[in-house]
Each structure stands twice: as structure tokens, then as C-alpha cells.
Amino acid sequence: MSKLIHAPTLAAITDHSPTSATFAIEPLHTGYGMTLGNSLRRVLLSSIAGAAVTGFRIEGVSHEFTTIPGVKEDVVTIMLNLKGIRFKVFSEEPQFVRLSKKGKGLVKAKDLKLSADVEVVNPNHVICTIDDAKNSVEAELLVETGRGYRALEEQATGKKSTDMIMLDALFTPVLRVRYKVENTRVGQMTDLDKLLITVETDGSITPREAFEEAAAILVNQYTALAGQTRVEAGASLGTPESVPEGAEEVEEPAELMTSIEDLNLSARTTNALINNDIQTIKDLLSLSEAELRDLKGFGNKALDEVKEKMAELEL
Secondary structure, eight states, X not given: OOOSOXXXXXXXXEEEETTEEEEEEEEEOTTHHHHHHHHHHHHHHHSOEEEEEEEEEETTOOSSSSBOTTBSSBHHHHHHXXXXXXXXXXXXXXXXXXXXXXXXXXXXXXXXEOOTTEEESOTTOEEEEEOOTTOEXXXXXXXXXXXXXXXXGGSOHHHHTSSOEEOOEEOOOEEEEEEEEEEEEETTEEEEEEEEEEEEEOSSSOHHHHHHHHHHHHHHHHHHHHTTOOOOOBOOTTSOOOOOTTOOOXXXXXXXXXXXXXXXXXXXHHHHHHHTTOOBHHHHHTSOHHHHHTSTTOOHHHHHHHHHHHHHTTO
């Protein structure tokens, strides 16, 4: 048995919606389903880059504990609504977004006047309600990019000195991450893991982009800690070995793919092989005599029968 820890593969991606997908990773070394699942979940929820409103100013408002004439919601409620606007920002610099709305009705995120570097993901998100046709709302929002959560106390002191009301911000675009670990097998190895991880985002990033960014962050962190030490990784289980550069790929004889059921073995021997996931002559030849003896329901009589058949086929 190989002592290498084999590399996993991203076996499948199931898209539930544009903002939700499940990633199947298999086969994993024993116990690595939980190890990778927990690591990826924590990074996805805390470290993916996103954008959020970090401050705002409203004309005629000097602090958050007040109301705006002609507006149904108070400023505290408007603050909470501003936190719910999701942005795509294509610049590292802070962006200022204007809001100007007059007349009775709902004020939504689509009413924001955006620059070329800012895009609103949820344009129908409600900011406030103007209940007087003669009133208007004039505001300016500060939108910044970041990772994870930033408390109000961590905001830059230079911004606090202005008339802008600062907000704590949750930048992460990942809303929810769930994972579970199932058993899987490859050939005679039955103690392997399969990781299913479901990622749901706010729409400013796709689940696949979030998943790949989280994996890249973990790679960077562990590479920095590993120093010059390198551990050889085995090829992914269940996938064909890669052909060395310059070497020609040898085509396997067609008879190796002959089904076990076509060998005219006894029913008992045939069933024993198939029940142990041995489907072809190739699968059979990949096992040593000792490994054949260890197969469930495969005795000495069956072994002798198989050896005779292989000799008959000159294999």
C-alpha cells in the first residue's frame, strides 16, 4: 500500500441557482473530509473579499438618533437598510455614491447614482420610504472593499472627524456554508472520504469564485509555514497516471477490458469478484495473489479457478 497522501479531485459541481452550488471533493485520505471541510468553511465565511457601506451622510442629519422630515423610517432603521445593499467594486479605492430622490414612494438601491467602478447587486433592496410628495432625500454613501468584519472602532480616524456617520461593516459576500462528509471507495480502499460543501453567496461573486479564492488563501497560508519542506503527493486515486513528458502513451490491449462475466467462471466465483468491485480482467490482474485471497467470499477454490482461466488466456 502506498504511504503517500493522495491528492483529491473536484469530482462535481452542482449549481442550485446563480448564487448557490455544491462542490463534491473525492476521494480524500481518511479523516481529510472533516479537515478540509472545516478549513474551507471558516475561510469562506471570514476571508473572501467583498464591498460594503462603511459610512453615510444625509442632508439635514447630524447624528443617527433622529428622524428625517417626510420619511417613514428613522435614521437607525435606514442604517440597517444601508448595510443590506450589496456591491461589486472594481477599484481598491473608497467610492462615494450619491442618492437623490424626490416624491412619495420607496427609495431603492437602484436609485443610487453609481460610478463606473461600482455596481449594485440587489437593486430592489429598499433603503427608506418617502411618505410626503413634497419631501426628498439627499445622501452620500461611502463604499469600501475589505475582508471579514470591521468594527466601528476600527474605522479611520480621519473619516470620523467629518460629518459622515460611520458604520461597522460585514464585507464577506458569502452568506452560508454547509458541509458533510460521506464514505467513498476506490477499488479495494473502502475507508476514504467524500466531502460535499455547499456555498451560498450574495450575488456579488459566484460560488465557484468564492470556493477557489478560499482554497487559494489556504494554499498561501500553508506554503508560508512549510518553508523549504516539500511532501510528495500521490496522484489522485481513481484517475489514470499522467504520462511523462516525451513518453508515448501505451494503448492497453482490448482483452484487458473484457468483463468478468464473459470469462465463463463459476457463478460463485463471478459473484465474489463483482461484489468486490472487480469488473474486468484489468481489475483482476491489478491484484496480487495475496490480495485475491483477502477478498470477501473468495476462497482457495475460486483462486485456483481464476489462475487456470488466466493461464488458459495466456495472461
